Amino acid sequence: MTDTATKIAAGLERAFISHGFAEPNVETLRDAAGVSLRTLYKYTPSRDEMVLSALEHRHLRYLDHVFAPVPGAGDLSLAEIIDRIAEWMATEAPHGCLFHAAVAAAPQNGRLLALLKQHKSEVAAQAATLIGCESQAVDLAFLFEGLTQTWPLLGAEATATAKRFAERL
Template sequence: MTKISAGLEHAFATQGFAQPSVEDLRDAAGVSLRTLYKYTPSRSDMVYAALEYRHQRYVTLICDDLPADRQQALFQMLDRIGHWMADEATHGCLFHAAVASAPTDSRLHELLERHKSEVAARAAKATQLEGQEVSLLLIFEGLTQTWPLYRERAVASAQKLARHLLDD
């Protein structure tokens, strides 16, 4: 299933949610149409599988193996988000794009909320900023939204804001 989810994630991240046909998604997953439908019986299930896979990759990359020092941990998370944006998310957040493509799909809203909440909770724990999850998420989201325009300057600005949060 991981191979299928990885292929689906890549297809949706590069082509959006409306463009790829089921045949395109089958090709991206590298399996037969029968196998694709066995594991993801509908197009919606294909989107959910891609987002679940994306969530795990993102959380692992951003939140695992952080330094014990809270400032270093937070700055490393921000650096990692910058690298993620450069390498993986040049078109912005895939979760927000999914919700925008199907605004009445409650499961997509739940996936978005779970993704953002888990990232914020793990960041708060790693930086000893429990209770500041919304502030952390605001910095992270601001970074992901401004990165396409300002790149490394966006990371530096996010680190500056993070320093204020740590000092409070």
């Protein structure tokens, strides 16, 4: 992404987090992106493209948050990955997964559904590779999805439960 594309995607992500996917009009999205309407449409020529751009940006931020190495910490453990997902939920997604919210707002949009599936499977596959259990990527996807879906209801209790289930893998 170029600097302008990243700036737009970050602003759109913030707007969709704050206002949902149905509410913000194009002026709100333009203001959030911090660019002219012409520039917004140059980089994201439709509302669907705006949503996809925001979610692709969020996907990269999420991967960085969950999997970026901590200097001197060595390899990540499954418990550390769960803690990082929980931290993300607490700070970035206390009301639930933005990818699921986007699909719920436009259930007929196949590109959104594909992006949701890609996001979830990539997170699970990367975690499975990091902890050396590639054959359990689907189990990890289930575990992480359970954590992210129950976080808004249970908070830290969801994290503790996820860790208990992770010990059984």
